[in-house]
Amino acid sequence: GIQVEQSPPDLILQEGANSTLRCNFSDSVNNLQWFHQNPWGQLINLFYIPSGTKQNGRLSATTVATERYSLLYISSSQTTDSGVYFCAVEGPYNNDMRFGAGTRLTVKP
């Protein structure tokens, strides 16, 4: 099945810093989404982005489907950005969304 790798696994930032999270995947995808899992365990859908670039406030994402990667940019980070960020993809032969292992982000005040 499709493999999803996220990097870095852990990231510690000072409030106000910018960061880039990466997601590599091993096959073509029908769907790619970025999620933020908050400390209460909720999965918050950030972007549905099988290709192209999207922006939402301080967050933006780019997926280059032909090169099989996606990037999530967080600018001017805030403490509320802390949590785990997941990339999930749906491959052409899967019946589910395959999640990466996540990037644990800690933003310090």
Next chain:
Amino acid sequence: EAQVTQNPRYLITVTGKKLTVTCSQNMNHEYMSWYRQDPGLGLRQIYYSMNVEVTDKGDVPEGYKVSRKEKRNFPLILESPSPNQTSLYFCASSLTLHRNTEAFFGQGTRLTVV
């Protein structure tokens, strides 16, 4: 508001006592699925449903049952829960599969089996 609703959000139960976690979506989606999330193992699919009365096993179906009698509902049933089913559970839905459609996830159900 488009959403996937799971209930309950938190549940503590005892080994062997049957329980049901409900999942409902209001988007007329065909595809629904259940995942469990465990430390170090990530999110793994338990069961999925392509449409009403069509269900199939995911990666970790043992100890679970599902049904899809109506399009909007996809309950997860644990006939005889065991401590190794202590986990964080998510229900998800999308319009269909393999057609570039966005997946929506419920708020999660944190289950503890003692």
